[in-house]
Amino acid sequence: TNCLTAVWRLFKNLSEDQQRYEKQLIFEHPAFAKLCQQLLQDSRRMLRGDLVFSLHAVVNLGVPQNTLLVQTLVRVCQEKLNQLDNRCISVLATTLAGMDKDKNVSALQAGLQLLVEQRVPSIRDIFILQNLMKCMGKDAPVFLKKKLEMAVLREIDHLTFPNALRVFLALAAMNYCSVPILNACSKKIQESVHDAPFRQLILILDACYNLQYRNVELFSALADYVNSTAYLWDKRQIILFLSACEALGFQPSELMGVFAEKVTEDPEFLNLKNLLTVLRVYSRLNYVPRDQKHLFFETLHSCLDKYLPQISSTELLKAVYSLCVLGYLPHRALDELLQKDSRDELLADNLHKEQKEMMLHSVKACVELDSPSFMKPAFVLTEKFSSLVSLNLRKAREALIELLGDENMFRQNVLLPYKYRIDFEIKMDADRKKVLPVAATDDHADSSVQRLAFLFVPLSAFCVGTTHPRGKLAMKKRHLNKLGYHVILVLNKKFQELTNEDAVEFLKGKIYSENAFHFSEVTVQDNN
Numbered sequence: 001t002n003c004l005t006a007v008w009r010l011f012k013n014l015s016e017d018q019q020r021y022e023k024q025l026i027f028e029h030p031a032f033a034k035l036c037q038q039l040l041q042d043s044r045r046m047l048r049g050d051l052v053f054s055l056h057a058v059v060n061l062g063v064p065q066n067t068l069l070v071q072t073l074v075r076v077c078q079e080k081l082n083q084l085d086n087r088c089i090s091v092l093a094t095t096l097a098g099m100d101k102d103k104n105v106s107a108l109q110a111g112l113q114l115l116v117e118q119r120v121p122s123i124r125d126i127f128i129l130q131n132l133m134k135c136m137g138k139d140a141p142v143f144l145k146k147k148l149e150m151a152v153l154r155e156i157d158h159l160t161f162p163n164a165l166r167v168f169l170a171l172a173a174m175n176y177c178s179v180p181i182l183n184a185c186s187k188k189i190q191e192s193v194h195d196a197p198f199r200q201l202i203l204i205l206d207a208c209y210n211l212q213y214r215n216v217e218l219f220s221a222l223a224d225y226v227n228s229t230a231y232l233w234d235k236r237q238i239i240l241f242l243s244a245c246e247a248l249g250f251q252p253s254e255l256m257g258v259f260a261e262k263v264t265e266d267p268e269f270l271n272l273k274n275l276l277t278v279l280r281v282y283s284r285l286n287y288v289p290r291d292q293k294h295l296f297f298e299t300l301h302s303c304l305d306k307y308l309p310q311i312s313s314t315e316l317l318k319a320v321y322s323l324c325v326l327g328y329l330p331h332r333a334l335d336e337l338l339q340k341d342s343r344d345e346l347l348a349d350n351l352h353k354e355q356k357e358m359m360l361h362s363v364k365a366c367v368e369l370d371s372p373s374f375m376k377p378a379f380v381l382t383e384k385f386s387s388l389v390s391l392n393l394r395k396a397r398e399a400l401i402e403l404l405g406d407e408n409m410f411r412q413n414v415l416l417p418y419k420y421r422i423d424f425e426i427k428m429d430a431d432r433k434k435v436l437p438v439a440a441t442d443d444h445a446d447s448s449v450q451r452l453a454f455l456f457v458p459l460s461a462f463c464v465g466t467t468h469p470r471g472k473l474a475m476k477k478r479h480l481n482k483l484g485y486h487v488i489l490v491l492n493k494k495f496q497e498l499t500n501e502d503a504v505e506f507l508k509g510k511i512y513s514e515n516a517f518h519f520s521e522v523t524v525q526d527n528n
Helices: 002-012 016-028 030-045 048-061 068-079 086-097 103-122 126-136 142-154 161-174 179-191 198-211 216-228 235-248 253-265 272-284 293-307 313-325 331-337 340-348 353-369 391-404 471-482 492-496 500-512
Strands: 411-415 421-428 450-457 485-491
Touching: 002 016, 002 030, 002 048, 016 030, 030 048, 030 068, 048 068, 048 086, 068 103, 086 103, 086 126, 103 126, 103 142, 126 142, 126 161, 142 161, 142 179, 161 179, 161 198, 179 216, 198 216, 198 235, 216 235, 216 253, 235 253, 235 272, 253 272, 253 293, 272 293, 272 313, 293 313, 293 331, 313 331, 313 340, 313 353, 313 471, 331 353, 340 353, 353 471, 391 421, 391 450, 391 492, 391 500, 450 471, 450 492, 471 485, 485 492
Parallel strands: 450 485
Antiparallel strands: 411 421, 421 450
């Protein structure tokens, strides 16, 4: 056992290429065959710790699972399962997690799960607990996940930074969102974030995404750390971090500003894959540098033009769409995209066809509405509107009727040109003192009429922790402004929590207040 364990410890620290070479040498060495033969003969007489560590070493060195040696060790472990202490249980769980399912392995896993269920209440070692969480995995029954959660919560006050990281990632491996544990781990991580290697930062963000856990303070602490040490990181590492933030809907604005400067100073590092990632992140999070907006766009545009000869139609669509969402029109790339051959090639493939059609439609809308020559229309022809109101908008409809006195004072489910839909439309006089009946303003263009568009949107339409609109909503708001609407964004979840009286007062303030359109300045906390 000592010999095998020593070989494994040396072996695991080698690179992949070195491991392949050393593995061949180990397997061809005559002493290794003798060692395995002796292990096979003595397996039933071994101490529990020697048995478990031998299996762990043999499996991780790559001895095939269908060999007599591995299968015998698995069966002996099953026979001696009740004799194993907590440490041995942890090591065995780790070993089995890396093995393929077969008859013997499945039987041992089932027995181990029953044993873990019995032993969990007595385990006080947080390292063993997190390892069992990780190894039991997402397929563990809910009652076992709950037992492991309660065991960790008992020891939560003794949590160290390394163990906080491990527990955090173990919850993700188990696919179990325990908010009390995650919050406690988050505090520890924030306190010692400077001790975390870069890969751990990415794993933390990935875990938050998989668990649907949103903690703005944690995200901000990680982003501030990366921003303060940006000079230490490779630009590709920062792209990886920003991409993980984007998946969570979190906008690390300071870091994005710093990275935008790096892009404009040295764009040569942007290969096609990195360019597409940067475009996706900045467009979805709706971030444009304040000071060097034009230079940033021109740099990205220039990089995109460089890759036009080799870029696929789908990648070209994604790149152009991202720039258009931000309000920038890359003319050469647009010409290439909108050629008939490119469009036909895009839509010939049925994979994600609806999404591609939606993106193409948005690009065409941007070409028209974001063009410098576009003039705000005095009159917008609505194609069709429905009187049906979805369940989550009934409260708003009833509040508007109570406020305005008549349902003829507003429209609902209005469909505009470019397939934009607004939840409620209200028309007012030039001074925004009086709401006008819809019918009175329908048949003629009147520049003195002000049009209000109410959009009731989910929290996911904003960057996490703020009411800063994400890309698609920002584009829609911009285009509705171009069509002559004052856009009022309402967080539907918060609105539904209001009493009927408060809902009426809220809408009254939005309709008659001059500051009703500066909604993005409001901050909303959402810590899960």
